[in-house]
Amino acid sequence: MRHSHFMRALLKWCIMIKLLWVAIVVSAIQVSAGTSLSYSQTVRLNFKLSQVDLEQVIWSIKKQTEFNFFYSTEDVRKVKNLDVNLENATTEEVLDQCLQGTNLIYEIVHQAIIIKPMPASERSKSAVPVEQPQKKGIEGSVTDGKGLPIPGVTIMIKGTTIGTVTDPDGNFTLQIPLDAKIVSFSFVGYETQETPVGNNTNFTVVLEEQTVGLEEVVAVGYGVQKRETLTGSVSTVQTDALLRSPNASVANTLAGQLTGLSSVQSSGQPGKEDPAIYIRGLGSLSESASRPLILVDGVERAFFQMDPNEIESVSVLKDASATAVFGVRGANGVILVTTRRGVEGAAKIAVTSSVGVLAPTRVFDMADSYTYATVMNEMDRNDGKSVLSFDDYTLERFRLGDEPIMYPNVDWRRYLMNKESVQTQHNINISGGTEKVRYFISMGFLFQNGLFKQLEGLDYDNNYKYKRYNYRTNLDIDITPTTILGIDIGGIIGNTREPITTVNNIWYNTNWSTPFSSPGIIDGKLIGTDQSYFPGIKLGNPLFYYYGKGYVTSMNNKMNLDLSLKQTLDFITKGLSAEIKGAYNTMYNFNKSRTSSVESYTPFYASSLANPGLPVTDPGFDKSMVYRINDKNSELGYSETNSKARDWYLEASIRYNRKFGNHNIGTLLLYNQNKKYYPSQFPELPTAYVGLVGRQTYDYKSKYMAEFNIGYNGSENFAPGKRFGIFPAGSIGYVLTEERFMKDQKIVDYLKLRASLGLVGNDNMSGNRYLYLPNAYGVDLLGSHNNNGGYPHGYNFGTDSPNMMYGAVEQRLGNPNVTWETSLKQNAGVDISFLGNRLKITADIFREQRKDILINRGTIPSVTALNSSILPVVNMGKVNNQGYEIEVKWSQNLQKLNYWITGNLSYARNKIIFQDEVEPNEAYMWRTGRPVGERFGYVSEGFYNTGDFNEDGTLISGLPDPKQPVYPGDVKYKDLNDDEFITPDDVTHIGNPNRPAYVAGLNYGIASHGFTLTMNWAGAAQRSLLIADYISKPFGGEARGLFQFHADERWTPETAETATMPRVSAVSMSYNYRTSTLFIRDGSYIRLKNISLGYRFPNKRILKQLGISQLGIQLTGYNLLTFDKFKLMDPESNPNSQDTYPIVKIYNLGVNITL
């Protein structure tokens, strides 16, 4: 069954690949037909020069074009006394005119012009033969650290003008003199490499990226900056790192790759794998108020479900200098996602396609029927019950498993779930451009199948599923030589499918179900055990809530459109430009529910019905089976719900970047506003923001830097007159290695010190709006009294009137002074490189003081009934947050082998300074002064043992009175205040928050001979998990399902030494399972988040004949290895009633093809 399923998926995948091929071939034909003129032919030049030498002409060409020249100064200086007077000439025309009659020739390769002496053979035809130097041919290829070819690399023989550039496939051939000694390979953004020629004729060169390169730019708020002169704290990750993970949510890839970012995934449900992401821990008083701002191409949008192929880079802005421009929304840090754009050149078509196998990392184990019954009987005996819950007959049936219908034993998770399922991902993207139009086009598809089995007897698919379509077209059009129009269209269509459950969710019911509640589905029929065979047990049965109940599909369509217009205003003054940008996003969500019901069968022994009093052990007892049918089969019903959202964003900016001698200045002035429709509160009123942003950067010789940022923001959340806030930040940087005294030393290649200080805001009010308005009332309120105790408004007067009188009630009191949180952020950092830039270290320390956090007053008297439901929130909370980050990178290129290793560690710890907490009875009970989200409970000192009791069962003197009868095996709580009683005053902080204080990553890779192996480890430490709710209690607290760990780890007189769970007892349930250190588990983990092994086939002729420039295969894995102390479930999941779909690991195989 499972195999055929897999085969079907594989077949589907093969068909997909074929279809993709057809698409590629068709588009390739179109692209080649549309190839336009080369750069040199399109650029037009104007010259009016007299009596100049060739070098001056070259300079003039350089000024007017983007050509690079390669020549020997000696050669060109010889060509003098030129008069060039040309208008609207091509480069060729200019060069032809200049070189006429000289012994020089030129060659144009892309945007490089090589001027060289005429080869002897040529010269012999035209000029005087000279001595002919001996030459030899060399060839080779140049790739980057990841094995990808680099086109356009300049190859020069050192000390000569002999050189060439690599073709689009990174290959080159060159004729060099026999006495050539050293070849140099150089390319913008890469370290220049010099290789001795020797007897080599074939060069395979790997260029190393310059991390602190002159040209490297980093996305910052509303712009880009050179890494070299950056003074804020920003970490960045690029496309290739995002592509290594097969996980559907690109956000899961970021774990361990970006310093200062913590990412914890708590569900593996298809389409719902997005993690919770925080930057530098929590700065506010709750997780929800500490969420970072996420912008895609400068507009607030979700990016977790984007296709990683569409993403150029992800930047994380951390300190005030980087985030102040976001003003009232920047305090929690900002994640900037930049999508890929086309560059001029022939169309590059890349296709990737992969298929993967998903499997749960861990399956939460539940006890089988026999264990269940024996443990429950033990509980009954512990509680002194005379009649045990399970009689000997039942126990024997469970032990032998000989009556699987009447006395079943089902492991529900394994019954419902397959061991694995499949996913496939496909992407095709095309990028390239002509001089006037650059394009990037991407289409992606992802399919993820759920882990659920198709249960017999259902004529519809009852599994979870996720299908996602991503598309994007980014166009840059030069509508005049100085004007660029950008048109970006992107979208995500996510289709999910889930089974319907009638009560809560499937996991809740699975956990609450006993293994003998049903033998499952037999011959397509739902069987459920009758309650009368197990009196007092809450049988549960996940199938009753799930099987035949139908399914719900959801279609989520997000689409966004960006239009931007960039105008250089060099004609006003050089370096001035203006930009205007508008974005429009729409979201439409459509849910279809197909509900139905299905008949179920209850098996009985014949005698149980015919002769109810007869014991089953009676010889005359008839054990033949009779089924009673309950409920009815119904057709799938249909209902639908939908929701929608749209928003728009408008931005206008002026930029001025100019170099005055050694002074570089950059100025930004930007206005933006946005509107969001259909918010959750007051859906009829869209939300609105406006902002004014200013930035001034300055550097002197790239040595001394200073930057000032300001955000002036307005939010509709605040009263008129109090809407606008000013958020300034300043930063400075100092590159010591630019100093003369540092130039001579050879140890440190680069050293920059930076520091920043600034104020940023946070107006996250958990969805509440207009808190400044006067007291709000609700009228005409009515609710229905539902089964779970819904609490209707209004009242029912009269004797027999079914109509309720509506209610009118105060809903919220206004706070006219409400304002935003402010965060004073300080950051200091250092960037340093050693050993020829091979070792790079970046380190930051930060400190943040958050104040004016919105809180509910805790100290208002309850008798005034000014409770949290109506009390206005006030800006009183204070939290301090501090920490550090360090990243160490090592990379090295050996000739045939290239490897890199990056380690990072981030630490962030916060402390509540004020939250209007009522003074507790004991100092250790204060939550103020402790980290946000820290766990509180009793301190367990193990269990009472027989030695703790006198003969009459009372506790020996010296032990505190737990104020309730205890027995050996009950939890011994610590009496913290020494009052000799165990009371709630003995509750203190017992565990770390769920959010880790330390997050770390280790990424390394090695590339050689076309193979690339990378690993990405992510870790978290100083983090606690609390086993809570019904999961902490055996039998869910009340005769429901039993987890295996309760059975395994329970206290019995025999296991007294090793037990970690108390004795099973219903009577002592509420005593033993108070929140205590017993249920606090270390949530630290280290896991192999991603592993990838790729191979790129060498550029063989056969590939070229197929039109393929690159072909690679890639094996990737996700979550393949985990080291942790929490063995029950995946360490990232929730061991409480929020327990959901298991987190998965993925084995993935992909191919990538570039045409």
Added chain:
Amino acid sequence: MKKLTKYITFSSVVLMLLSGCEDLKFGNDFLEKSTSTDVNIDEVYSKKVYAEQALAEVYRSLPEGLPVLGRLKYCMLESITDLADSPKSGGIVDYFGTSNSATGGGNLAYRLDDDNSGRGPCSGIRRAYLFIENVDRVPDMTQNEKDIRKAEAKLIIAYHNSNMLRYYGGMPWISRSYQPQDNFTTERLTVEEYVNKIVALIDEAAAVLPWSVPAADDGRMTKAAAMALKVRVLLFAASPLFNDDQPYTAGEAADKRYVWYGNKDQARWQRALDAGLDFMREKEENGQYDLVKTGNPRADFQASHFNRNNGEILISSRWHTTYNASLMEFKQISYGVAVSTLNLVDMFPMADGTDFNWNNPEHAANPFFKNGKPVRDPRLYETCIVNGDAYAGRKAECYIGGREYKKYVMIKYTGFSIRKFYQDLTTNIGKFCEWPILRLPEIYLSIAEAFNEMGRSAEAYPYINMVRQRAGMPELNTGLDQSQLREAILRERVLELAYEEVRFFDLTRWKRSDIWKSTYNLSGLEITKTGSTFSYNHVNVLNKRNSALNWDDHYFLHPIPVTEVNKKYGLIQNPGW
């Protein structure tokens, strides 16, 4: 330059089209809130229909006694007395006792705050004051209407205060609706001041309210409700918990007279009696109220607490409109939240009025039915599910292996369960019902008690017998001395008012630590069926209540939540906590 202007104009036009003209504002104008559907207090009190809705929300604060909102971990108040028990884990075992309830008060019967439902007593008081303070602004209500509605709100304020009195003793008097910026400091009132404040407010309301309301207004506060509430308050105040030579527990709050009067004064009983007799006089004059009496005692008794507008429910709450077995409060029954104890069942006498006794072989052989006929006080069969009684169209099977035994945790536990309000979860589905907060028989029995305490026992009997008569029970034997009659009245209150939140306060106000301690060892019955005969085996219930084991008299009153005391606005904790 020309080109540039052209492009900027072009793109602006595009953006304008995208955004729609009404949104094209900039700066501060862009942030202005446009008209929405929200309503403020001025709009509420500009229309009668909304003002009436505001009062409906005040009524909504009247509590229900069925297991809702997690109060007592979904038990009934009776479940912590000797009448009932709850084997539900985490339930009443922890009531008081195990933990310092003053801090971890989640299991307590009463809380000042809202429990997220918006139905707490303090919210009720606040909403009532908001109504009283604002209703005069309503243009389309007559002054008379306004006065009556205000009086209704006042009586609800008085009702909530009467509960605080019974759970906490003297509490601060909330005299208006507070605003967040108000500085709130206060002291608790002495019991004497508090009782007088409550009574004065009741009198104020009673002076305005009509004696009764038409059927369509059933459920509203009336003068009869006010006068009956006054009886309850004064009887509680006159009882020994507050009215004694000694405080029930020493402490600062006792020294300051927050939890007792400071002395014993017979006049307090007289005051309770007078209130009762005032009620009777008014009833005599105006009629409208009487016990349901059609001649079918069992049906009448069911109607007395279940049916609306039945002439004897004086104050009610309506959290649910009709009887619906699938509602949370009714479903809870199957979880065993209010299992009747044998202690309760044994209190019901034989139909002829003699006490039931297991040592009497005749009684022990046929404790409930003989030849298919009931042998006990008819109210037993309406209060508890009893083996062999009519149940859901057949006979209840509470014996080991029987259908009820198998189906419900509760029956397995004591052999009985609650029937009052729950009935059989089938027959009366869809019938309008309510929760009786105060019922006429309680007033009769309170008057009887006051007479007895005033040494006028002869005058007490007619009031007790009115209640017994309706139940089809013979008159109470005369000639009991004061304490015997007191016990008889307390027992009659159980028979008539079990599961109506009367027993808890009776045990408290009479400082019955003997009965509280006995709840550590309550009894149940294991019923075995052999052929067609039943045998009965007494068992102890398994629930060992820590509060009973560690009983201390300071449990008589609830602790004020420690967080409330620690807010330091002037509350002093009750003694012993």
